[in-house]
Amino acid sequence: MRLWRQGEGDRSAREAQILGWLFVVPAVAVVGALILYPLVTGFKQSIRSGGFLFGEKPGYVGLRNYRDVIHDPTSQSAMRHTVEYVLVAVSLEILLGIAVAVTLHRVFRGRGFVLAVLILPWALPSVVSGVLWRRVFDPDNGMLNSVLLQLHVISQPHVWLASGRGAIIYITLVHVWGVLPLISLIFLAGLQSIPEEVYSASAVDGAGPWRQFRYVTLPLLRPSVAIALTVGTLLAISIFDEIYVLNGTALNTRSILIQVYNTTFVTADFAHGTALAFLLAAVTAAFGAIYALALRRATV
Amino acid sequence: MITTPGMRVAKIVAIVLIVVWSVGPIVLGVTTSISTQREVNSIPSHWVPRNPTLQAYRDLLNGSTGQTTGGTVTRGGDFVHAMTNSAEIALGAAALTLIVSTMAAYALGRLRFRLSGAVLALLIGTLVIPIFVIVIGLFQVMANAQLIDTKRGLILVFVATQSPLATWLLYAQVREMPHEPEEAALIDGCRRWQAFVRVVVPQMSSGIAAVAAIIVLSVWGEFLIPLLLTSTMSAKPVTVLITEYVGKYTTNYPILAAAGVLALIPPAVLALVLNKRITGMLAGSS
Numbered sequence: 001m002r003l004w005r006q007g008e009g010d011r012s013a014r015e016a017q018i019l020g021w022l023f024v025v026p027a028v029a030v031v032g033a034l035i036l037y038p039l040v041t042g043f044k045q046s047i048r049s050g051g052f053l054f055g056e057k058p059g060y061v062g063l064r065n066y067r068d069v070i071h072d073p074t075s076q077s078a079m080r081h082t083v084e085y086v087l088v089a090v091s092l093e094i095l096l097g098i099a100v101a102v103t104l105h106r107v108f109r110g111r112g113f114v115l116a117v118l119i120l121p122w123a124l125p126s127v128v129s130g131v132l133w134r135r136v137f138d139p140d141n142g143m144l145n146s147v148l149l150q151l152h153v154i155s156q157p158h159v160w161l162a163s164g165r166g167a168i169i170y171i172t173l174v175h176v177w178g179v180l181p182l183i184s185l186i187f188l189a190g191l192q193s194i195p196e197e198v199y200s201a202s203a204v205d206g207a208g209p210w211r212q213f214r215y216v217t218l219p220l221l222r223p224s225v226a227i228a229l230t231v232g233t234l235l236a237i238s239i240f241d242e243i244y245v246l247n248g249t250a251l252n253t254r255s256i257l258i259q260v261y262n263t264t265f266v267t268a269d270f271a272h273g274t275a276l277a278f279l280l281a282a283v284t285a286a287f288g289a290i291y292a293l294a295l296r297r298a299t300v
Numbered sequence: 301m302i303t304t305p306g307m308r309v310a311k312i313v314a315i316v317l318i319v320v321w322s323v324g325p326i327v328l329g330v331t332t333s334i335s336t337q338r339e340v341n342s343i344p345s346h347w348v349p350r351n352p353t354l355q356a357y358r359d360l361l362n363g364s365t366g367q368t369t370g371g372t373v374t375r376g377g378d379f380v381h382a383m384t385n386s387a388e389i390a391l392g393a394a395a396l397t398l399i400v401s402t403m404a405a406y407a408l409g410r411l412r413f414r415l416s417g418a419v420l421a422l423l424i425g426t427l428v429i430p431i432f433v434i435v436i437g438l439f440q441v442m443a444n445a446q447l448i449d450t451k452r453g454l455i456l457v458f459v460a461t462q463s464p465l466a467t468w469l470l471y472a473q474v475r476e477m478p479h480e481p482e483e484a485a486l487i488d489g490c491r492r493w494q495a496f497v498r499v500v501v502p503q504m505s506s507g508i509a510a511v512a513a514i515i516v517l518s519v520w521g522e523f524l525i526p527l528l529l530t531s532t533m534s535a536k537p538v539t540v541l542i543t544e545y546v547g548k549y550t551t552n553y554p555i556l557a558a559a560g561v562l563a564l565i566p567p568a569v570l571a572l573v574l575n576k577r578i579t580g581m582l583a584g585s586s
């Protein structure tokens with residue numbers, strides 16, 4: 001009765017209540033069923049034994065699977081590789097990203113064209129990037145071998161993807177090719193937010209281009225660096241597609257995610273596969289949190 | 301800004317390097333795709349084919365036995381089938397995600413309803429969950445629902461993975477838009493949902509277009525999830541099929557490159573046409 005007497009205002013508030021819920025139900029349902037529910041069932045698997053398939057009684061085993069993966073030599077080497085992927089990728093992305101942004105920051109003829117071309121590698125599937133780059137690293141007759149042979153740097157073709165560290169660097173290069181556009185855009189947006197007066201003031205003080213870059217641009221880019229570090233790390237830590245296309249599940253380039261794939265879907269060991277995946281997720285979350293804090297400090 | 305001639309030259313060199321780095325691998329893919337395996341294998345390798353041919357495209361589209369193509373077996377029709385699968389999955393997922401996310405973004409941004417703060421936190425919170433921790437559980441959910449190896453299943457999964465980001469980007473837009481048009485419609489006697497359909501959605505159209513492009517690009521490039529959730533041509537997207545052309549011992553580069561070139565045309569065209577919108581959205585969102 002009260003609702004009726006209060007009239008229009010209340011009716012529209014009630015309408016907002018009902019419509020609000022109706023409108024979010026599809027999103028909540030699909031995210032709940034296909035992200036949150038699998039997250040919970042996946043976590044349950046990571047604290048259960050592998051079951052009869054692995055000659056064990058089914059049941060909860062606490063953190064044993066996690067201990068197993070931490071001590072497993074193959075997983076350990078996958079972790080080392082992942083650290084290398086992240087370090088190489090992120091440092092290349094930051095250095096090249098700043099260089100690209102500084103180059104493209106100011107207006108010049110054809111800038112629109114260069115910006116359009118710049119984002120192409122980001123738009124392509126990473127599987128296709130791998131396919132495009134494969135011939136460059138081909139062990140028998142790739143571009144790298146022909147160029148180096150012709151320059152007499154090497155005397156015999158080198159099997160690039162079979163050697164340890166080199167292979168990781170080549171795969172990272174392909175990964176960086178796809179991610180660099182995004183990082184460059186982050187730095188471009190950062191440069192655009194620096195007011196022009198700062199530069200004219202420092203020019204009046206007699207600062208040359210390099211000093212301006214070192215003491216004006218770089219410090220003011222700190223928030224962008226924090227964002228780029230976060231984005232770059234999160235993308236590189238879960239590297240998978242480029243490795244799969246360029247070198248499959250070979251041990252010398254195996255990342256954590258390739259190891260998760262191999263454990264779970266090749267050897268059907270769901271218990272250890274999920275444990276390793278959740279371990280990686282925990283590390284990812286920790287990095288995200290650290291960078292979020294750094295970003296807040298950089299912007300305040 | 302002081303510019304010396306040396307700096308101008310350095311800048312031009314840098315611009316040329318950026319263009320070469322960005323387009324070089326694509327150009328190499330195109331030249332490889334119109335080469336023959338013999339030219340690729342010759343020592344030193346021919347990077348620009350002396351006798352360009354479309355044979356690799358014919359082998360890819362019409363099928364090849366592997367005897368003439370150095371071990372790479374292709375089945376006629378498979379590639380086109382995979383491309384249409386990719387297109388259906390990307391467009392289907394984008395359309396559904398946009399419906400779901402536009403509604404959610406409007407409700408969260410404009411309608412005051414109970415627990416709206418909690419719903420927003422829940423959706424944004426899922427953004428920090430890396431996809432790889434859910435794939436194993438997801439595989440079992442999909443198997444139980446008999447959605448393995450179906451396009452429907454993949455579309456649903458991508459709606460779930462894309463909705464949180466899409467909702468967040470559209471929510472930011474709803475918050476910035478002026479309220480007046482909707483209020484005017486309500487005063488004119490429109491119901492809330494009518495105002496949403498007739499006034500708010502058109503107001504959001506530029507944001508919706510940019511988000512649509514980002515979803516299509518990202519779903520077209522998906523690899524790990526379809527690798528796990530498909531097994532036959534009935535749902536396999538082009539990214540998964542391409543990796544099957546990578547030979548274990550030798551690879552037929554012209555066929556592989558032809559597949560890569562055809563698979564990159566749709567996203568490349570989309571990125572070039574909508575590049576201003578996409579760059580704006582990407583730079584703004586991160």
